Amino acid sequence: MRDPQPSPARDEEEGPLLDDDAGRLIRPYTVSNGRTRPTAHFDLMTLVMATGTRPQSYLGPDHAQVLGLCGGPVSVAELASRTRLPAVVTKVLLSDLADCGAITTRAPAPVPLGPDPTDRQLLEAVLDGLRRRL
Structure with a gap:
């Protein structure tokens, strides 16, 4: 029989809102109060960083975790993965944090392209790898 209480180590890793068998104990859109549209624009590759400014009011445990x-x-995609929330819910949480000045955002730095941005060998290697996986 499984112990219903999560171990302290597991609790610290994933937070109290996750259960081994059931998964997340609170529906993702409950976290964002049902909102599906962030107030700010975030791309999955947008980089986010804390400013050191704490929100004036308490926003919730998921906001604190993010x-x-x-x-x-850290990218929006990575945050969504680490919190195990859908990307749109993560974006809503981030927009709340941006609205109160707790985070700052920037687009990822563009990678400088070499003389030939369409390197045929690289594209063929990617295609070959995709074919092997499928």
């Missing part, structure tokens, strides 16, 4: 993950530049 803010805690923003110590260094």
